[in-house]
Ligand SMILES: Nc1nc2c(ncn2[C@@H]2O[C@H](COP(=O)(O)OP(=O)(O)OP(=O)(O)O)[C@@H](O)[C@H]2O)c(=O)[nH]1
């Protein structure tokens with residue numbers, strides 16, 4: 001096993017991997033090699049790409065997620081290279097060259113991925129940054145160059161990562177997009193970089209999604225889940241919510257995000273407002289006791305000077321105020337005026353707040369906790385299904401471009417696979433995404449029940465039962481059967497056609513859970 005943590009591969013990934021192994025010997029050499037590549041990607045953490053236009057705050061969001069400031073976010077600095085952050089017990093930065101060679105570097109003195117890599121950027125396929133972070137145990141986070149960047153080569157890297165096969169094939173119209181055809185696996189076919197393909201995406205928007213954003217999301221979806229009718233693996237944030245001009249920017253951002261969610265309904269499962277800057281400062285420890293002290297000094301100013309401070313960034317830094325200018329500049333860089341205003345408000349309400357408590361409350365006002373929760377429930381807990389789905393999509397497109405012999409073998413194996421009870425989880429995943437994206441409306445209670453069934457880490461959680469005291473096996477089986485019956489009757493009576501399709505899938509999900517519980521009991525319990 002490599003030093004990278006291997007998630008205990010989920011049940012679905014194992015089924016797909018077994019299928020690949022069984023399939024392999026009958027295939028032509030070239031197809032077999034591609035199947036091996038697909039199978040290899042089934043192990044290890046979910047590959048989550050952070051994508052969006054230049055300067056939308058992608059690297060800032062990456063840092064907040066990882067909980068450490070590792071990705072450079074300087075206004076002047078433009079991310080040009082795909083950087084993959086993965087779990088590793090030894091901190092190091094590996095520059096992967098297009099010829100497959102790796103150059104190993106330390107992080108720079110500030111703890112950032114160095115901007116001077118000592119290698120011509122044109123020769124770099126990607127950067128592999130290793131570090132310890134709880135988040136990275138389950139999810140590999142990939143920072144990408146901005147789309148719409150002036151530097152066409154950088155934007156191209158991101159599109160490749162997201163599966164823009166049409167561009168790769170030299171097509172002039174992106175409307176020619178078709179799913180993967182077999183030689184687009186990553187940035188540099190044949191090299192190790194192949195595994196850099198994203199399996200899920202967090203899209204960083206800053207204002208109304210533009211046409212090319214929408215297009216990129218469609219490309220990503222076409223590549224990863226061509227048959228899915230819902231965005232199982234894509235979510236978006238409306239970043240820089242603090243920059244929205246309104247009396248209450250966060251409330252306004254919430255409304256704007258809801259409108260964007262409707263516009264992107266079939267492409268992302270939701271759009272959440274976010275102040276990435278504040279999330280980064282609070283989550284990475286950038287915001288310190290010294291900053292809290294500067295804030296306390298601001299709170300202690302006379303009301304007139306205080307009001308003037310908040311009128312503009314220039315006024316905030318004006319030298320006449322008896323608080324260290326570098327300390328104020330630091331605060332401005334960490335929190336911007338919005339964050340500072342919030343923090344001052346918090347201290348006004350409770351002057352005894354410690355730096356730690358201030359940090360916790362600030363992150364609460366950044367929108368970040370909701371983003372983290374969604375990543376946890378939509379991605380981390382569903383990683384098994386998402387990865388299996390991506391692999392199945394890759395196998396389907398591989399089959400489409402393979403010889404008739406191989407196409408038939410793969411086709412048959414896939415058909416058999418999706419008919420297996422384990423594969424029902426994939427349908428459930430889709431149903432859950434349809435509901436969470438609002439494409440299919442369900443009463444809140446039922447939506448929550450579906451979500452529990454999909455994300456629960458065992459029958460007790462899946463059935464929404466109290467874990468303490470542990471329910472008797474009989475009670476579990478009874479609850480599963482009762483839920484199955486309820487969803488069946490909902491599917492038959494009183495639901496719209498769309499609800500009914502979802503309800504049938506959920507019904508079968510509970511029924512299969514019941515069967516599994518029965519088997520456990522008959523086999524002496526588990
Ligand atoms: N006010 C405010 N500024 C932000 C926010 N998020 C990021 N920024 C700032 O926006 C600038 C760009 O942020 P980055 O994270 O570097 O953006 P990026 O998308 O990675 O940029 P490229 O990699 O160059 O495409 C930085 O100066 C950030 O501090 C936010 O929520 N509010």
Ligand SMILES: [Mg+2]
Nearest residue numbers: 058059078079
């Ligand atoms: Mg960046």
